[in-house]
Each structure stands twice: as structure tokens, then as C-alpha cells.
Amino acid sequence: MKENIIDNIVLGVVFGALAMFGLRGVLPDAIAAGNLPLLFSAGATVIAGFMIGPYAYQAYRCADRCEPTCDPKFCRT
Secondary structure, eight states: OHHHHHHHHHHHHHHHHHHHHHHHHHHHHHHHHTOHHHHHHHHHHHHHHHHHHHHHHHHHHHHHOOOTTSOGGGOOO
């Protein structure tokens, strides 16, 4: 459990840094080119992927075999 918390904190810091430095370089160019709605839709897609992705992966992983780490609601057996 402790490893998951530390991993998630590190992952959040890395993604936060990438987003901050990436937007500082991309945002002025996107505004100048008129591609701001495309940037927002790409961001919304990435956020939705991070929200849905882990549950979809767990459902896929636990559908055929129910491991001890699987949530019982994802197991078919």
C-alpha cells in the first residue's frame, strides 16, 4: 500500500512538471494558430483516459482469472 502511494505521488509530480513546462511552450503557439479547442479536447481525452484506464485494465485482467489482488466485482467466477 505504501509503495502505491509513493508511486502515485511521484507520477503526479512528473505529470505536473510535464504539463507545466509543456503548456508554457505549447499554449502561446496554440492560441496564435487558433487551435485552442483542439488542445482542450486533447487534454480532456487524456484526463478521461487516466480516469477510465485503470478500471478498464483491472476489468480486463480479472475477467478470466480472479487473483487475490482483484476486486471481487470484476471477477466472473
